Amino acid sequence: MGSDRLLTITDLRAGWQRPVIGPLSLALERGEVVGLWGANGSGKSTLLAAVADGARIFAGRIERAPGLTLAVQPQAPVRLPRLPVTGRELLRAAGADAHGLPDRLVSALDRRIDRFSGGQYQLLCVWAALRGNADLVLLDEPTNNLDPAHEALLADMLSRDAADRGVLVVSHERPFLERTCGRILEVDR
Amino acid sequence: METLLDPLFRIPLAAGLLLALVLPLLGAALMLRDEWLAALGLAHMAAAGALAGLAAGAPAVAGGLAAALGGGAAKGLLKVRGNIAYAFMILGGWSALLLIAANTGVGDALGRALIEGQLYFAGPVDLAAALLLALVAAAALPRLLPRLLRARLFPQHETANRLPAWRWHLGFDLLAAAGIAAATATLGLMGAFALVLVPAWCAFRLAPGWRWALLLAALTGAGAYLAAFALALRLDQPFAPVLVAILLVAAAATPLSGLRR
Numbered sequence: 245m246g247s248d249r250l251l252t253i254t255d256l257r258a259g260w261q262r263p264v265i266g267p268l269s270l271a272l273e274r275g276e277v278v279g280l281w282g283a284n285g286s287g288k289s290t291l292l293a294a295v296a297d298g299a300r301i302f303a304g305r306i307e308r309a310p311g312l313t314l315a316v317q318p319q320a321p322v323r324l325p326r327l328p329v330t331g332r333e334l335l336r337a338a339g340a341d342a343h344g345l346p347d348r349l350v351s352a353l354d355r356r357i358d359r360f361s362g363g364q365y366q367l368l369c370v371w372a373a374l375r376g377n378a379d380l381v382l383l384d385e386p387t388n389n390l391d392p393a394h395e396a397l398l399a400d401m402l403s404r405d406a407a408d409r410g411v412l413v414v415s416h417e418r419p420f421l422e423r424t425c426g427r428i429l430e431v432d433r
Numbered sequence: 434m435e436t437l438l439d440p441l442f443r444i445p446l447a448a449g450l451l452l453a454l455v456l457p458l459l460g461a462a463l464m465l466r467d468e469w470l471a472a473l474g475l476a477h478m479a480a481a482g483a484l485a486g487l488a489a490g491a492p493a494v495a496g497g498l499a500a501a502l503g504g505g506a507a508k509g510l511l512k513v514r515g516n517i518a519y520a521f522m523i524l525g526g527w528s529a530l531l532l533i534a535a536n537t538g539v540g541d542a543l544g545r546a547l548i549e550g551q552l553y554f555a556g557p558v559d560l561a562a563a564l565l566l567a568l569v570a571a572a573a574l575p576r577l578l579p580r581l582l583r584a585r586l587f588p589q590h591e592t593a594n595r596l597p598a599w600r601w602h603l604g605f606d607l608l609a610a611a612g613i614a615a616a617t618a619t620l621g622l623m624g625a626f627a628l629v630l631v632p633a634w635c636a637f638r639l640a641p642g643w644r645w646a647l648l649l650a651a652l653t654g655a656g657a658y659l660a661a662f663a664l665a666l667r668l669d670q671p672f673a674p675v676l677v678a679i680l681l682v683a684a685a686a687t688p689l690s691g692l693r694r
Contacts, residue, residue: 296593316589326637327465328646329582337583356641372587382593 248274250312250380250410251295255304258287258294263302265290270429274379277402277411279421282431288414289319291431292382295412308380315378319385321369327358331368338372344404345371346397362389367397374401374409381411387420399424445555445619446662451563452616453628453658455570457650459609460633462578465585467516472613472629474519476622477526478504479614484530488537494562497614500526505610509603552662552672555619562615570608577605582643624673628654631680635687657683 250272257266265287272278280288293299295306296316315338331353335342342353349368357365366389373381387395402411402424415421421428456472463471479497486496504526508518580601584591591598616625632653633646640646661676668675 296589297595298589298592314590314593316587316593318589322586322588324467324585328637328640328643329586330642333582333643334586337579337586354642 250274250309251412252307253291253295253304254307256291256294256301256306257303258290258299258301260290260299265294265431266302267304268429268431269304272380272410272412274410275407276427277406277413277425279425279428280412280414280431281416281418281421281428284416286431288416288431289384292316292384292412292414295380296382312380313378315373315376315381317370317373317381317383317386319388321366323358323365325358327356329357330354331357331360334368335372335375338376340372340375344375346400348394348397363391363394366390367394367401370398371401374404374411379409381409383411383413385415386413387415387417395420442553442662442666444557444560445552448555448560448563448619449552449658449662450655451560451567452612452620452625453654454651455567455612456616456625456628457632457636457654458570458574458647459612460629460631461636461647461650462574462581462605463609463629464633464637465581468519469630469633470516470519470523471609472626473622474522474526475501475504475610475613476617476625477523477530478610479526479617479625480622481526481529481533482614483618484533484537488533492558494559494615494618497618498562498611501610501614501617502607505606506603509599509606551621552619552624553666559615559619563619566612566615570612573604573608577601577608578647581605620676621673624676627677627680628658631684632657635684638687653680653683 251270252272253268253270255267255269257263257268259265264285268291270278280291282288290299294301296314329337331349332342334357335353342350345353346367349364349371352360352364352368357368360368366386370383370386373383386398390398399420402413413421413425418428460469460472463469479501482500482503483493483497485500487493489496504522508522511518580598584598584602590596613625613629616628620628632650635653636646636650640649657676657679661672661679664670664679665672665675
């Protein structure tokens with residue numbers, strides 16, 4: 245594995261009770277934003293889960309760079325109906341800083357997260373994943389709940405300090421991936 | 434105030450106050466993990482263990498600790514999360530408690546004492562247990578709570594980074610079990626349960642953030658405890674029911690919707 249290679253996936257077949265994706269190969273370097281695009285049920289999220297040790301590997305292998313740290317942002321971030329945690333405390337829990345956070349979120353940072361709008365919360369969680377200390381960030385449908393203005397902020401977040409990490413983005417929104425990713429891998433069963 | 438400072442009651446007062454400060458913090462973490470039923474499950478295990486210990490000639494707090502720690506360790510090692518494990522502990526502890534009470538020399542009276550609490554009879558052993566618990570909690574919670582918070586908000590983080598998360602989850606399970614066992618032996622089964630549940634419940638609705646929630650929970654627990662201690666003595670009432678009643682009043686005074694946006 246090269247010095248900037250974060251992840252190498254070789255002939256992977258992964259799933260839960262049975263394989264739902266693959267065989268698939270992929271390499272990801274530091275500084276890259278790679279999009280995974282495909283129809284619903286094509287196994288995009290399963291691929292992310294396999295990289296994060298969540299799904300079962302039936303064949304092939306996933307090699308991580310030694311000491312690789314990961315941040316995972318699932319399709320639906322955990323959101324408890326009542327939780328006395330502020331946005332700032334959520335960032336601290338994720339090991340992320342608030343420096344450079346979009347103004348829309350800065351003004352809400354000291355509010356409880358159970359009082360954030362869906363879009364604000366989604367964006368804050370993506371920021372937490374991107375601005376933590378992870379080498380590789382896995383984002384699953386990060387545009388969920390986002391209006392066009394928030395989506396533009398998300399695109400800006402992805403481009404900021406991009407050289408420090410690698411990002412694997414799953415989305416069914418092809419235009420968003422084309423705008424934010426260096427390359428796009430089409431996933432099909 | 435005179436009642437609170439009476440030398441006769443200093444040991445019980447101090448032992449209970451330490452527990453009343455620590456239990457709400459454990460309660461906040463249990464509520465964070467959606468495991469608030471833990472208090473009742475572990476308290477039942479502790480009560481049954483305490484009674485079994487007494488029947489065998491050991492101090493109540495020792496038997497209670499052993500049983501609750503056993504329950505907490507089994508839950509942690511079996512990786513059971515959520516309230517279902519504690520529901521089975523309630524049933525098992527309740528059954529064992531009543532069967533031990535009915536079939537040993539310690540009898541119904543001691544079983545009732547564990548249910549109602551025997552705070553005013555707390556001695557140096559109970560105070561030492563409470564003090565040890567408070568010291569361990571003061572050392573461990575600042576390390577455990579941020580990890581538990583991260584695990585709750587970002588559940589894939591530990592698995593994805595291949596972290597030895599079992600250490601801190603089991604560590605917290607054991608700390609919660611020890612705290613509830615010590616509290617059950619002194620404050621009674623329902624008193625311990627109420628101190629874990631109600632202050633955290635109030636704090637989750639009212640606090641503007643996590644640190645405030647912990648502070649508010651501890652202050653609510655300590656305040657309710659001191660009020661119950663004085664009131665139960667003055668009115669010659671059993672302690673635990675008075676404590677539970679005061680905590681329920683505090684809960685009723687908490688707006689159900691919490692702070693508005």
